[in-house]
Amino acid sequence: MNGTDAGGPGGAAARLTGRSAQSVRRLSPTMAQVTLDGGDVVVVKRGHGPGATRAEAAGLRWLAAAGAVPLPAVRGVDDQWLVIDRVATGRPTAAAAERLGRELAVLHAEGAPAFGAPPPGGPADAWIGLAPMADVPGESWPQWYAERRVLPYLRRAVDAGIMTHEEAAVVERVCERLDERAGPPEPPARLHGDLWSGNVLWGGDGQAWLIDPAAHGGHRETDLAMLQLFGCPHLEHVLAGYQEMAPLAGGWAGRVGVHQLFPLLVHAVLFGRGYAGQAVAAARSAG
Known part of the structure; x- marks a missing residue:
């Protein structure tokens, strides 16, 4: 530049x-x-x-x-x-993390018109990091998540030789049973959409700030699963604050792998074979 x-x-x-x-x-x-x-x-x-x-x-x-x-x-x-x-940055604290959890619960509760709905004025052809992401609305989260998030990147990974057909079959089986694995139906949440720890800035004002969203309507557990994917300071306090405001449906911890499938497949396509194994492990953890 x-x-x-x-x-x-x-x-x-x-x-x-x-x-x-x-x-x-x-x-x-x-x-x-x-x-x-x-x-x-x-x-x-x-x-x-x-x-x-x-x-x-x-x-x-x-x-x-x-x-x-x-x-x-x-x-x-x-x-x-x-x-x-610009956000002036500081150090992560347990208090800021707990506050972030409560704030995420409020954000999610603001809702979205549909699963996959883009932000007002935002293009349907959006991005998650450097990867294209289609924001096409759907009514059923399991079907939408499989068809619009997981399977397109699974096909790209196989076509590029990053994943084998046998590995892809493990992910496909999860997609086929998402109705059983997704937990109780929930309304579309207003998601950040790319909430890994690098997109959380711990501000000098003692608050956690969010940057670089891939915002859309989705399942609220997806943002929380993303925070767990690559590590987040004081994660236990984030989750405690969230649960205090908006308790998650029973069995949510067993569904983390389901929600991590999409970002792991994106990383596999962008960065290579190492993430393919993580995607397969996440699929297996989801049963």
Whole structure:
């Protein structure tokens, strides 16, 4: 990325906020921290695919509208760039984790029009990280989850030689029995959608902030299963806070593997064979 020229993050920040960029600090090849005239600091992100910036902006606004969990405000967006407030980070604490659990329960309870429904104004062709994700509404969570999340990436993994047909059959058997494995029916929840620990920022204000959503209508256990997938500081306090506000249906711990299937398959397609074994193990844990 360039610096403050019109084609770089500084120029994008100036154009989308109406305030000149005073300095630019690169954070990655696609992201920079920009100090605006007046001293405000924003993060400027360049989209990695069609609709990515608008999907993220719509997700941030939809989640923020619930008034539950802190999220960085959207300062501006176009087809290439997204400008959001910077979050000053601190250290994770048990108190912040417990508060996050309670706030997630409130966020989920705000609901969604349907499973797979995109945020208002968000594209149906969305993203989870660097992977495409179709937000196509469905009425039954087990059927929608199998057809719109798990099986498309399972097919891609097999076609790419990342998973064997025998391994794929283990996942397919879980999909065939999702009606039995999904637990009691629940209404569509308002999900962050990509809630691994890297998308939780422990703020300097003592709160946990959420970033980089793949927001959509889904099952509330999915966000919690994502937090458990790659480790989350003080996870037991997050879960305790959640259970205090909105107890999960009995047997939820045995369904974690079901909800981890989609992100593990996405990781297998993006990053290779190591995640394929984890996906198969998650399927086996789901029975």
